[in-house]
Amino acid sequence: MSAPGNERTGSERMGRERMGSREGGVSFRARLAARGIDGTTLLVLPGLLLMLLLFIYPFAYGIADSLSPAEGPWYANYAKFFGDPFQSRTIAATLWLALPVTLVNLALAVPIAFRVRLMKRQRLLTTILVLPITLGTVFVADGLLTFLGPRGWFNHTLIGLGILDSPVKLTNNYWGVFASLLITGFPFSFLLVLSYVTGIDPAIEHAAATLGAGPRRRFWHIFLPLLVPGLAVTFCLAFVQAYAVFPSAVLLGAPSGPTRVISIAAYQAAFEQSDHAYGTAIAIIMGGVELVIVAGVLALRSLFYSGPVAGTKG
Amino acid sequence: MPATTTPDRGRERLELRDLRRSFGSFNALDGIDLTIEPGEFIALLGPSGCGKSTALNCIAGLLALTGGEIRLGGARIDQLEPERRGFGMVFQSYALFPHMNVRKNVGFGLAMQGIRGAEANRRIQDALGLVRLESQAEKLPGQLSGGQQQRVAIARAVVIRPPVVLMDEPLSNLDAKLRLEMRADIRGIHDQIGSTTIYVTHDQDEALSMADRIVVMSEGRIEQIGTPQELYQRPDNLTVADFMGFRTRIPGRVVSVAGSEAELDIEGGRVRATVRGAIRPGDAATLSVRPEDLVATPGEGIPATVESMEYRGRAWFGLASAPDGTRLYFRSGEALPRGAATTLTPTPGSALVFGEARA
Structure with a gap:
């Protein structure tokens, strides 16, 4: 199209296409196909449409909305958030929950996945471990409220065993939310990590063993470097999930105190103060924080090997 | 250490x-x-x-x-x-x-x-x-x-x-x-x-x-x-013979044994072969031979019908079937048409005879 005198009208082009190679050149369709565009490309459309409708449009609308405050200049909502410590410290409060929970989840998922990969009845155990995912956060939060409460089984058992003198407070504070996030987030991290761990060719581990590496050195020298990219992705997904905590922070936490997470701030702005634009601004800030963490982790990941882990070229 | x-x-x-x-x-x-x-x-x-x-x-x-x-x-x-x-x-x-x-x-x-x-x-x-x-x-x-x-x-x-x-x-x-x-x-x-x-x-x-x-x-x-x-x-x-390239197996009956040599009655005639394992006259036995040692020669030998031929540089190799359906892998100096009748003879000293039951 760039060569001078080569511009054609649509009808001319269609005519040429119909003529095909008879004209001497390669048909329009063939040229498109060579660039990877053919009938199959149309299958992208439904997904693309969905992305536009459910993600791109709301996101763009949200940004526009957050920049149209009820009063003040265009950045007033953001200035209001960062100017009010009660609001801005929700960023740190949420990070203080989401980061440790994500790290603990990964730290639990890796060894368990390593054990499960060697087991014959993988499916049964996987099903049990994944069950919490199906329960929903509210259900888990409700259960934990009873279980971890002052008269719940947890405290009952520890007092009965003589380990505790008086019940330890595990609900309506940080630890309640922490436990709930751990339970609902673990299956997710575990499944992802398991798939990464089992994706590594067992012969690679065998090779390391025959070369004199014991289990510990096999983990540090072989498995961990190969798992880093997968663990980074798992971290990002688990973190984003944890950072968006809402129901359990309200039900199990202290929603006006230490577990006043950023989504509570957004909710209150939008639905209690009916300041929709301000609520949206807080949601955008929340997304921004997630983006910074995810980008940071992925940047770190690029320092490691991230090619295939199968061992063969096939 | x-x-x-x-x-x-x-x-x-x-x-x-x-x-x-x-x-x-x-x-x-x-x-x-x-x-x-x-x-x-x-x-x-x-x-x-x-x-x-x-x-x-x-x-x-x-x-x-x-x-x-x-x-x-x-x-x-x-x-x-x-x-x-x-x-x-x-x-x-x-x-x-x-x-x-x-x-x-x-x-x-x-x-x-x-x-x-x-x-x-x-x-x-x-x-x-x-x-x-x-x-x-x-x-x-x-x-x-x-x-x-x-x-x-x-x-x-x-x-x-x-x-x-x-x-x-x-x-x-x-x-x-x-x-x-x-x-x-x-x-x-x-x-x-x-x-x-x-x-x-x-x-x-x-x-x-x-x-x-x-x-x-x-x-x-x-x-x-x-x-x-x-x-x-x-x-x-x-089993070992099969792995060592003795692809053809022809069922037969032992006629006589003399030292390491045996005479075997198979469809289409008698053949002499080297004895592997313990066999006695009258036993059912299997004649085993490599494709390169079973040669298409006009005249005497095991009658067979050519099923397929393939060219391998210095010779033609083929698959034929005996009248009883036994598959015979053989060598030939020339390409034989599918369905042609031919006769196959083991080269002297190349065929082995195994007792029916495994040792």
């Missing part, structure tokens, strides 16, 4: 005594007895599922035995972890560490033994020289061809100077031409380093061309142990 630090390890005899390994009710190894002399090149040959890879993994320590023992230089090693046996192993899938360059891959075993610095560099360089990959030392495995990757794997296995090198079908992922080259390379490396090599393969050509002794396995047992010549010329039973 891993025992590999003792320089004499390559000069020790490896003994396998009644090795057994079962998976549930399935016996993958059903009593393997084998003594391997220092510096020997042993091929474990058999069809897939015969237990040859299981045997190799048990020797490496990657799979626990359910019975029997393994001794190296008289000392029992079957209870040792793989990392304490110090055997080098080469895998079918290469199993290179994808995140380490060639130099680090080869140096891994040395690092695990605490050998670093100049000594390690010298040995890595020597090992890379052995497989002619000095110029690729800084590349990642993913940047190498399959043949190069397998050579790195060999260098990585031998650099630790293992008493025994274990190879699990190392050439089966490579193309035919490369396989031929690598055969000679592997045998050459074996001769240079003087380790004992145990080489698992399902390819009888590989086994015949590389090994000092071949161990033919089937269904978790050893069928026969012998030099390539012994196995090729005098297979003990039909």
Whole structure:
């Protein structure tokens, strides 16, 4: 199209296409196909449409909305958030929950996945471990409220065993939310990590063993470097999930105190103060924080090997 | 300390005594007895599922035995972890560490033994020289061809100077031409380093061309142990004969036995063949012959109808069927049309006769 005198009208082009190679050149369709565009490309459309409708449009609308405050200049909502410590410290409060929970989840998922990969009845155990995912956060939060409460089984058992003198407070504070996030987030991290761990060719581990590496050195020298990219992705997904905590922070936490997470701030702005634009601004800030963490982790990941882990070229 | 630090390890005899390994009710190894002399090149040959890879993994320590023992230089090693046996192993899938360059891959075993610095560099360089990959030392495995990757794997296995090198079908992922080259390379490396090599393969050509002794396995047992010549010329039973290229099997009845020769009644006439195993006149027996030794000759012989022909350079080889349906693989000086009637005769001294029941 760039060569001078080569511009054609649509009808001319269609005519040429119909003529095909008879004209001497390669048909329009063939040229498109060579660039990877053919009938199959149309299958992208439904997904693309969905992305536009459910993600791109709301996101763009949200940004526009957050920049149209009820009063003040265009950045007033953001200035209001960062100017009010009660609001801005929700960023740190949420990070203080989401980061440790994500790290603990990964730290639990890796060894368990390593054990499960060697087991014959993988499916049964996987099903049990994944069950919490199906329960929903509210259900888990409700259960934990009873279980971890002052008269719940947890405290009952520890007092009965003589380990505790008086019940330890595990609900309506940080630890309640922490436990709930751990339970609902673990299956997710575990499944992802398991798939990464089992994706590594067992012969690679065998090779390391025959070369004199014991289990510990096999983990540090072989498995961990190969798992880093997968663990980074798992971290990002688990973190984003944890950072968006809402129901359990309200039900199990202290929603006006230490577990006043950023989504509570957004909710209150939008639905209690009916300041929709301000609520949206807080949601955008929340997304921004997630983006910074995810980008940071992925940047770190690029320092490691991230090619295939199968061992063969096939 | 891993025992590999003792320089004499390559000069020790490896003994396998009644090795057994079962998976549930399935016996993958059903009593393997084998003594391997220092510096020997042993091929474990058999069809897939015969237990040859299981045997190799048990020797490496990657799979626990359910019975029997393994001794190296008289000392029992079957209870040792793989990392304490110090055997080098080469895998079918290469199993290179994808995140380490060639130099680090080869140096891994040395690092695990605490050998670093100049000594390690010298040995890595020597090992890379052995497989002619000095110029690729800084590349990642993913940047190498399959043949190069397998050579790195060999260098990585031998650099630790293992008493025994274990190879699990190392050439089966490579193309035919490369396989031929690598055969000679592997045998050459074996001769240079003087380790004992145990080489698992399902390819009888590989086994015949590389090994000092071949161990033919089937269904978790050893069928026969012998030099390539012994196995090729005098297979003990039909299973081994089949693996050694005796493709045609013709049922018949023993007429007479004289020393190592027997006369056999088969459809279409009488043939003389070399006796393998115990047979007596009147026994049902099987005549076994290689395609290159069953020649289409007009006149006398086994009547057959040509089914298909293929050209293999110096001769034509074909498949024909006897009137009773027996499949006959034969050689011919010319292409015969499909459906043509012909007669096939074993070349003198080439056919073997086995008793019906396996020994």
